[in-house]
Amino acid sequence: MAGQMKAGKAFEYAILREFKGKLEKLTTVKVIDNSPLILAKECFHGFDTQKQGRYLLTASFAVNFLIDIEPRLSNDIDETDILELEILPDSQGEIGDVRDVLAIRAVQKWEIGVSAKNNHKAVKHSRLSPDIDFGKKWLGVNCSSNYFSKVNPIFAKLKDMQKKSDGMRTWGSIDAKSLIVYTPILNAFKDELQRLYDADKERISRQLIEYLVGSKDFYKVIKRKNSVEIQAYNLRGTLNLPFDDIQPKFITPQCSLPTEILDISFKENSETTLIVKLNNNWKLSFRIHNASSLIEPSLKFDINLLKAPSSLFTNTLSVPKEA
Known part of the structure; x- marks a missing residue:
């Protein structure tokens, strides 16, 4: 442990x-x-x-x-x-x-x-993987096939790297891993969270805080x-x-609780962290990273509450x- x-x-x-x-x-x-x-x-x-x-x-x-x-x-x-x-x-x-x-x-x-x-x-250490539907798990609404079509090829490449190295290849051996792994995964997550929010704004805003906090x-x-x-x-x-x-x-x-998501964007000068701003003074950061030193088809969020109501x-x- x-x-x-x-x-x-x-x-x-x-x-x-x-x-x-x-x-x-x-x-x-x-x-x-x-x-x-x-x-x-x-x-x-x-x-x-x-x-x-x-x-x-x-x-x-x-x-x-x-x-x-x-x-x-x-x-x-x-x-x-x-x-x-x-x-x-x-x-x-x-x-x-x-x-x-x-x-x-x-x-x-x-x-x-x-x-x-x-x-x-930290409020949560949630994972993303080809088998995890974060929309369903966090918010009670399934992620779209478009989301999985963006993330699954990336996770498939990671799985292939893992298999070819008998599970011994490390994340440090991947050149420009932010460019080819972290940032595209975060962009897909960002777009999907926005899509889910647009479909049911007040409920998704509230549910996001209820699940994470x-x-x-x-x-x-x-x-x-x-x-x-x-x-x-x-x-x-x-x-x-x-x-x-x-x-x-x-x-x-x-x-x-919040009723609106005001903004979802990358943290300034960061390729691995999203900032989600909501009304009523809620603000969260989502930093994505590898959970293990060895390559695996799974990533982990370090989610922190940056602001809360006074x-x-x-x-x-x-x-x-x-x-």
């Missing part, structure tokens, strides 16, 4: 553990025992005790704040109102649910989720060296709810420096 992924899993476990430790003193808590929990726990215990302590300390600051702004975490209706904590499988991200740690109260028909990030802010409301918790950042993606108004007359200590406003709640908490 890659180091960044291992660190992310360890941080997920630290957040769940801090939720449990703090909330079981206030309400009945049940941790769902599943394979994602086992994996996250193994990753956590794969670090030395000093690193584990750092994860737990950072998670503790974040969890304390979340308890303050989510009264339903610590308040139950009666003894049947159990708070369940669960780590979700990564496969949920494939359908747009980016939450890693879930807190659920079935009796209250309520849940919140946390997306745990270890020192990075998150199909469910959630808190993004980003661990940094000596701080932790909490962002509230309250796109549908399901976060920050009161419990009876107990109000959250801070308000996280609802953010407006109503997006963000709070950064300082964490004591390591001794």
Whole structure:
């Protein structure tokens, strides 16, 4: 497992553990025992005790704040109102649910989720390949045959290179790979996204953000060296709810989803990055790259949120420096 992924899993476990430790003193808590929990726990215990302590300390600051702004975490209706904590499988991200740690109260028909990030802010790492219909997967609308007629010959050439080298040829051996691979693939993607948007503008605008940013409301918790950042993606108004007359200590406003794509164009002086601007102050970058050092008929996006509505709640908490 890659180091960044291992660190992310360890941080997920630290957040769940801090939720449990703090909330079981206030309400009945049940941790769902599943394979994602086992994996996250193994990753956590794969670090030395000093690193584990750092994860737990950072998670503790974040969890304390979340308890303050989510009264339903610590308040139950009666003894049947159990708070369940669960780590979700990564496969949920494939359908747009980016939450890693879930807190659920079935009796209250309520849940919140946390997306745990270890020192990075990327929103998605989606792939393009001859077998992936990004329109259907992301937006619920099939890509056109024209799109595949543009990208498939390029992927076919890559597959041929892979086959002829017995899978040993590297991307570095391709001269002008931006010109013959990245840029034409990006142009085809750009044209197809524009076509899909033109056919159903408001829905595609909204769906693009919902798939890439998150199909469910959630808190993004980003661990940094000596701080932790909490962002509230309250796109549908399901976060920050009161419990009876107990109000959250801070308000996280609802953010407006976009209704228009204003522009899709290449980043200035770049052959590998598209910038997508939407209304309501949403802006995304799509950087395409090879996911492996060895040639394969597949490419990967590094998708980042460059701008979000000013109503997006963000709070950064300082964490004591390591001794």
